[in-house]
Amino acid sequence: MRMLDRRFVTSTFILGVGMLVAQVISFGISPVLTRLYVPQGFGILAVFMSVVNIIGVIATGRYELAVMLPTDDEEAINIVQLSIFTLTLTTLLIWGVLFMGVKVIPFVRRWQLPNAVIHLIPAGIFSLGVYNTYSYMTLRRKYIKQLSISHVVRSSMTAATQTVGGLCRFVMGLPIGVAIGYFIAALYLRRSINPRIGFEIELHNIKRLAKHYRKFPTYSTASILLNTVARESPSILLAYLWGAQVAGFYYLGQRVIGMPLTLACSTIGRIFLQRAAEERRTTGTATRSLRETLRFVGLLSVIPFPLLMIFAPRFFIVVFGTEWYTAGIFARVLVPLWWIRFIVVPVTTVFEVFQRQEMTTVWNLGLCITTFGCFLLGKYFFQNDVWALGLFAGVQTLLYIGLLVMALRVARCQA
Template identity: 30%
Template sequence: MFKKILSKVLPKKQFARGVSVLIGGTAGAQLLSVLAAPILTRLYSPDDFGMLAVFTALLTFLTVISAGRYELTIPLPDSEQDAADLTVLGFSLVLCTTIISAFIFIIWPQKIATIINTPQLANYLWIIPLGVFFLGSYQVFNKWAVRQKQFTVIAKTRIYQSVGTLAIQLGGHSLGPLALMGGHATGQGIGASGLAYSALKRPELKKISWRNIKKQAYRYRDFPVFSTWTALFNTASLQFAPIMFIAMFGATVTGLYALTLRMLTLPSSLIGNAIGSVFLSEAPKAKREGNLAELVTKLHSRLAMAGALPLVVLLLFGPDLFALVFGEEWRKAGVYSQWMAPWIYLQFQWSPLSMLTTVLELQRQALIAQVFTFISRFGSILIAMLLGCTADNSIFVFAVVSAVVYLLIMFWFMRKAGVKIRTICTADIKYVSAAFILILPIWLFFRSIL
């Protein structure tokens, strides 16, 4: 009965239906995270969140390369057996990365923590190998599920991950940063195990050929050769920020910045990734049929429309919203949200569309783009540090540079897909203007009575 109701409610077209299912699951996971955030900010201090940000940065560096970027190739082959062999290849590389990271972080935790000027982190670095295994495995089996269009299964894992993570962080709050980091690293394991169980039922994964695995590894060699560096530069351009901020300004400022980024990127990391997964499953076919530009244009327009209202709300109400929801000590994070909102708005659009570099096999160009991103963003922090800028000025400059970089890269690759820049700009201006017209009277009303 329930399935019949869903079949009537959900869109009929495959792309829209896939997006609807994934967004439904990820929206549930996002809602849990949003509801728990005001509790977490009252259980943990900005210093604790600053520690979490540095821990997350280190974990992310390893996770993005854990499968050699071969997970991105799983939806691409025509043959199901080739895709299955790529899945096994990716998981094998995750196991290797886990073993190497365990060796490093268990033997030299104090030295690593001292190098990044966060000696108190040494007691928690042993959690990183667990996180690498769970997060890396999830990435591999998630792409297999995307290929099979198992969007309902993926949606369920999003909720399981959120529940698992929050259960550890809320239930173990007496353990301090250990619960924050442990929840972040191991909560992903629930989703990974669910997707792996579903994948292992497929006959293709029971007939793997190591000869064919070697063949596929060579066929898609550009992904580890170029996409690995692309991912590293992309991660470094974002994750170096909390490491530098904690070294320059301390854990409190880093915690305020990290919470702001976490809250603002929830739609991008959850809903944006959901849309990106469905886009990746449909775009290769659209490319073969000559409809890729049309698909990209429609998707960008919808993303611009969805992000415009939150952008304007943050620009006008950021500090008051953060103080109300998270507590007065987090008001400064609301100021940071105003500065970061345009950057996150553009990231929300580009995050799912970044799969274009995979679909068009533009690994070299993607690497160039990420090197440019890294130099621009890291350079902005370095210049701010050399000029002796305050924490606020440094974060403001970093946010502005990030917004400009995302805009330029989106222009470049969407043109590669045949989309006109004028079309992109028109959609953004139209939806942001409409959002301002809608929200500005409310803002003026509150200003008049306060």
């Protein structure tokens, strides 16, 4: 077995330390939060997070992914400005829709979101978008330590705000904590990169870059929107079909296990994006970067996931209390899906490197359709939430295996 690239391992380790500390904070505070907030409160947070994530990932037009591509650093800065400019326009549009009372408000209310949570959605979208944009510029400049620290900053601020809110019996503490965490972490990254980035907008550059990188909003935005809808819609569907309490059980599993895995995938994926872009510029392919990344995540995952499948229900009872046993059952059912996601997701940015976003757009359309189909079938045919989750996990596992095959072909320039 060929030795893994030392730079890749070092960068991943530094980011991993920050990610680990952040997740220790999030995990450590979770038993406290489960005793300060009822399951319905977590259900409300789940729906809030789903709405923010669905809109937030496309609010920048996905231009932040292009930050890694130019050889000129000045052009990368202009792309950051383009991303934030697009984010600002999108946030203002969402603000207008929510605050002027368009029909979307009663639609959202069907998922039991209080008015105060609805009003917080634009702030959550903006904070998430700015953080994502600055994180890519930080990665481009190889400020790995600062990016690692930003994870700790975000998790710490979120945990502190949510704890204070819970102690004050303030139900808004959960979603407010998320928004504040992203915003403070974004400010930290901005200071680390350049305090002036994102505020000196040059409109002629904005127009030129928007045209040059038009594939990102055209294809990548549609693709990631479909993917995020598929990933986030379970919370919304569970709240709608079975109630906020069931959505709360699902969200706790996502918070304790699913979200750390998502963050790990994002962290490893950004390192892979950097290395794959460099490899393509020098060799025309990204095969070596992809194979080394797959080997790395495969070795990381071979022990934890089987253990999780065995002990998840007991773990949730011991740590969070007997009332959260259902969350442990949900987690056990979702382990196969989490495992394959952990392996495949980090290398999916290869489609951006080779600008083959149209392939993932079609794949994500299938993912989105099957997600809704599985939950509706679980509700109206099986009439059981656990069966619905099992069907959802099984179908998506097969789809992710197919996505991995596609990524391997693209990296070899065979698709």
